[in-house]
Amino acid sequence: MVSSGTATVTLPTDEQILITREFDAPKHLVWEAWTNPELVKRWWHAKRGEVTLVEIDLRVGGAWRYVMVTPDGLEVGFHGEYREIVPNERLVSTEVYEGFPDGEALNTLTLTEVDGRTALEVLVQHSSKEHRDGHINSGMEPGMQDAMDLLEEVAVSLR
């Protein structure tokens, strides 16, 4: 099995999270794995539980909803709506973490293929820093304050 590396998470602004990763596959296959519910069920769990529901109505204005159940029975749900769809290249959708329903994010997936490999980028745009922190913090102790502008500058020395 080919592992193409780890995900990189950065925080470009107070309201954003950027996740990047390269895959050893052409972009139409990454798109397929990202938008086919049966395939999403197989990777989205991150080995932290079972994905019990994946609904994808892939058209502008269409809804999506993912639900995962953790081994200790905790149900975690996310849902949203598709805003922009460019097959194999770009997918813009809203996202609400159901444990934190006040914070709606706008996610932009971008796929760029070079020599059969695909660079994947997910930009998560929140309406406020508090919402973004709630997002990163989902599943962790609530109420933690932010610190993230530091990450690139300071914490990089810890790697």
Place this chain on the structure above:
Amino acid sequence: MARAATTADAFNAVAEPRRRQILDVLAGGERPVNDLVALLGLAQPQVSKHLRVLREVGVVDVREDGRQRLYRVNGYALKPIHDWVQGYERLWSERFDQLDVVLEELKDEEGESDGE
């Protein structure tokens, strides 16, 4: 009570934008307070107040150097914050490792149908 919370740990101490700016500057190397005043355009009492908060949670250390005091970042105290983002990064890394498996299968399937 609210006051105690603002300085209780590294997370709260660096939630203040000015304090993050101070850390950004100190990340480049140790500095006397006057440098921070000049670089950030803040009044010295303000900078000193922020430095006190950062020192209380251990994020900033200080040492005497002749007549001046030099401040520096203590990276170890920032580790909980680093770990916090790392946790999120790990979630996505594990997700993408699974996605790699799915993609390998899709590639195989595509290869087979191409061959027919």
